[in-house]
Amino acid sequence: MFKRNKILSVIVGIVAILGIASVMVPSNALTATAKTTIELWLNKPQARVNGETRWIDDTNHSVTPISKWGRTMLPVKFISDNFGLITTWDGKESKVTVMQGGELAGTISESGSTSVLPLAEKFALAFMKKNPKVRISYTGGGTGAGIKQAAAGTVDIGAASRDLKITESDLMVHAIARDGVAIIVNKGIGISGLTVEQVGKIYAGQISDWKDVGGRSGKINVYTREEGSGTRDTFQTFCLDPFALKMSPACLAKKSNGEIQMSVQSDPNGIGYVSFGYAEGVKELLLNGKEPSIANVKNGSYPISRRLYFLTKHNNNVLVQAFIDFCRSDEGQKIVLQEGYIQLAD
Amino acid sequence: MSKPEQFSEKLGKNLIFIFASISLLILLSIVFFIFRDGFLAFKENGFFHFIFGNDWSVQDNTFSILPLIVGSLVVTLGALIISVPIGFSCAVFLAEIAPEKVRNIVKPAIDILVGIPSVVFGLLGMILLVPYIRNHYGGPGLSILTAIIVLILMILPTIIAQAEDSIRSVPSSYKNASLALGATHLQTIWNVILPCAKSGLVSSVILSSGRAIGEAMAVYMVIGNTFTFPKSLLDPSRTLTSNIVGQIEEATVGGAHLHALFGCGLILLFIVFILNSYSFFIKRRGCRSC
Numbered sequence: 158m159f160k161r162n163k164i165l166s167v168i169v170g171i172v173a174i175l176g177i178a179s180v181m182v183p184s185n186a187l188t189a190t191a192k193t194t195i196e197l198w199l200n201k202p203q204a205r206v207n208g209e210t211r212w213i214d215d216t217n218h219s220v221t222p223i224s225k226w227g228r229t230m231l232p233v234k235f236i237s238d239n240f241g242l243i244t245t246w247d248g249k250e251s252k253v254t255v256m257q258g259g260e261l262a263g264t265i266s267e268s269g270s271t272s273v274l275p276l277a278e279k280f281a282l283a284f285m286k287k288n289p290k291v292r293i294s295y296t297g298g299g300t301g302a303g304i305k306q307a308a309a310g311t312v313d314i315g316a317a318s319r320d321l322k323i324t325e326s327d328l329m330v331h332a333i334a335r336d337g338v339a340i341i342v343n344k345g346i347g348i349s350g351l352t353v354e355q356v357g358k359i360y361a362g363q364i365s366d367w368k369d370v371g372g373r374s375g376k377i378n379v380y381t382r383e384e385g386s387g388t389r390d391t392f393q394t395f396c397l398d399p400f401a402l403k404m405s406p407a408c409l410a411k412k413s414n415g416e417i418q419m420s421v422q423s424d425p426n427g428i429g430y431v432s433f434g435y436a437e438g439v440k441e442l443l444l445n446g447k448e449p450s451i452a453n454v455k456n457g458s459y460p461i462s463r464r465l466y467f468l469t470k471h472n473n474n475v476l477v478q479a480f481i482d483f484c485r486s487d488e489g490q491k492i493v494l495q496e497g498y499i500q501l502a503d
Numbered sequence: 504m505s506k507p508e509q510f511s512e513k514l515g516k517n518l519i520f521i522f523a524s525i526s527l528l529i530l531l532s533i534v535f536f537i538f539r540d541g542f543l544a545f546k547e548n549g550f551f552h553f554i555f556g557n558d559w560s561v562q563d564n565t566f567s568i569l570p571l572i573v574g575s576l577v578v579t580l581g582a583l584i585i586s587v588p589i590g591f592s593c594a595v596f597l598a599e600i601a602p603e604k605v606r607n608i609v610k611p612a613i614d615i616l617v618g619i620p621s622v623v624f625g626l627l628g629m630i631l632l633v634p635y636i637r638n639h640y641g642g643p644g645l646s647i648l649t650a651i652i653v654l655i656l657m658i659l660p661t662i663i664a665q666a667e668d669s670i671r672s673v674p675s676s677y678k679n680a681s682l683a684l685g686a687t688h689l690q691t692i693w694n695v696i697l698p699c700a701k702s703g704l705v706s707s708v709i710l711s712s713g714r715a716i717g718e719a720m721a722v723y724m725v726i727g728n729t730f731t732f733p734k735s736l737l738d739p740s741r742t743l744t745s746n747i748v749g750q751i752e753e754a755t756v757g758g759a760h761l762h763a764l765f766g767c768g769l770i771l772l773f774i775v776f777i778l779n780s781y782s783f784f785i786k787r788r789g790c791r792s793c
Contacts, residue, residue, distance in 0.1 A: 286593070298752045299753065301752055306640070309756075378643040381755065383750055384753055385561070387750060406558075406559070406729060406730035406731055407729045409643060409645055409727045410741075410749060411741055412749060424634075424643065
């Protein structure tokens with residue numbers, strides 16, 4: 158009855174053994190005293206952490222504390238995550254391991270999406286600070302490369318900025334953040350916004366001069382990513398496909414978010430698309446009148462948004478899983494917010 | 504020869520033979536692998552469609568490379584047309600005309616330039632050349648012209664260094680004989696020295712053209728990478744090599760996309776072979792007497 162990643166605990170006393178103050182078991186509610194206060198109720202899928210209500214498992218609303226075999230059983234993962242401990246599940250040996258930070262050791266290699274890159278680097282720094290014996294390395298290469306390398310086992314974690322296709326579904330998918338794609342133009346362009354259809358037509362080659370969209374006259378230099386980029390895929394899904402348009406072969410191709418940003422920053426007639434985190438030194442256009450802001454992605458009014466993923470093979474190891482859990486935890490999601498991305502949970 | 508001498512003679516020659524065979528084996532394996540996967544590209548896309556078609560789309564699983572071939576040839580020829588005359592003139596200057604003091608400064612400088620990694624020139628092109636061309640000549644700045652300039656910066660030092668070496672290695676007796684017969688210095692250079700250095704001069708051109716057509720990253724950074732035919736020097740384009748650099752990470756092993764990229768490599772191989780055979784004929788018809 159152990160389910161992968163949803164671990165029903167065996168002993169409440171695990172918590173006590175780790176030196177956190179003892180857990181009391183009154184009839185209906187269980188509380189543990191520490192710097193963090195967690196309140197759980199039998200048969201209720203929601204708990205309170207420091208007063209804030211949240212799901213014990215937001216992907217499975219039937220995970221609750223239960224009473225079984227004459228004992229009260231608590232979800233270990235939920236408690237340990239909220240106490241800042243690291244819990245991992247070894248399927249082969251059916252073993253649950255709970256440990257403090259600082260005991261993990263090893264290396265993790267990541268590669269893939271340049272949209273995820275700034276976030277992944279910050280995740281890695283924070284995790285390595287908590288676990289000094291761990292080394293994490295990240296190389297870019299684009300979503301296509303990340304997926305390919307994760308599937309081949311060349312890297313432990315592949316980062317992707319688009320949903321997986323059916324042919325790629327042999328990987329385990331862990332969402333780590335949400336992101337928007339901003340349409341950027343040079344600061345001196347004099348336009349404040351466009352419709353999604355106009356952007357699509359520009360990229361399809363049907364609109365070629367800035368004066369046709371309300372700017373001064375000048376040939377539009379359209380910058381795009383190579384095929385395989387998750388950002389390009391997202392852009393295509395929202396700006397081209399709905400209007401049955403195809404990316405023009407005359408677009409200038411670049412290999413990363415950074416290069417697109419650099420190109421648009423230095424080219425007075427340039428237009429490009431980048432992940433929100435890369436939109437500096439350039440002007441971000443309003444799309445359909447909506448500003449490219451975190452709030453607008455959250456409320457669904459900004460048209461182009463996507464999830465960012467870490468991908469692993471199905472038998473990933475303890476260390477990799479611990480890192481991914483860290484990224485999805487409160488602490489990790491705080492980093493998401495700091496870096497200008499959007500948290501997973503609302 | 505004594506026995507030990509005979510033995511070491513045999514050993515030396517056999518070792519040399521082994522190393523030569525290894526080099527040949529490596530070359531043959533490379534050619535084999537490129538042929539094998541490149542041929543699949545011909546099969547999957549049709550030979551004539553692959554080479555003469557003009558659509559490349561990973562999504563639609565269709566690949567054809569005519570714009571790439573045109574792009575590669577245009578930037579290489581453009582770079583060579585400028586670099587060869589300038590390079591040879593500079594080599595003649597250094598070898599025959601310049602005073603010793605000038606040569607002692609310029610030659611080492613050129614040797615250093617030969618050693619600079621090409622991606623550095625790409626970076627310079629991207630940061631300095633592209634905005635300059637965009638602001639002063641129009642177009643997006645990422646263009647054939649920018650790529651040609653970057654390639655010239657890369658191959659000119661190579662041409663100068665090699666040509667200069669081969670000019671210097673013409674026996675001085677030839678030069679003296681010509682001068683003794685009353686020819687001027689320039690007449691001697693044009694009619695005696697250069698023809699005799701022909702083999703080395705042609706080698707320098709072949710080597711540099713190989714470097715120019717094979718340059719991938721530096722060209723990728725400045726050429727704009729569009730799948731269109733350039734209609735003017737200021738238009739962007741894409742080459743066989745920059746296409747491989749741009750797309751290699753996306754291609755999955757065993758897929759049509761990867762085979763198409765190998766197809767690009769195969770066409771490149773053909774072009775290099777043709778260039779080399781041409782040089783073979785030039786050398787042959789040239790200096791029998793040297």
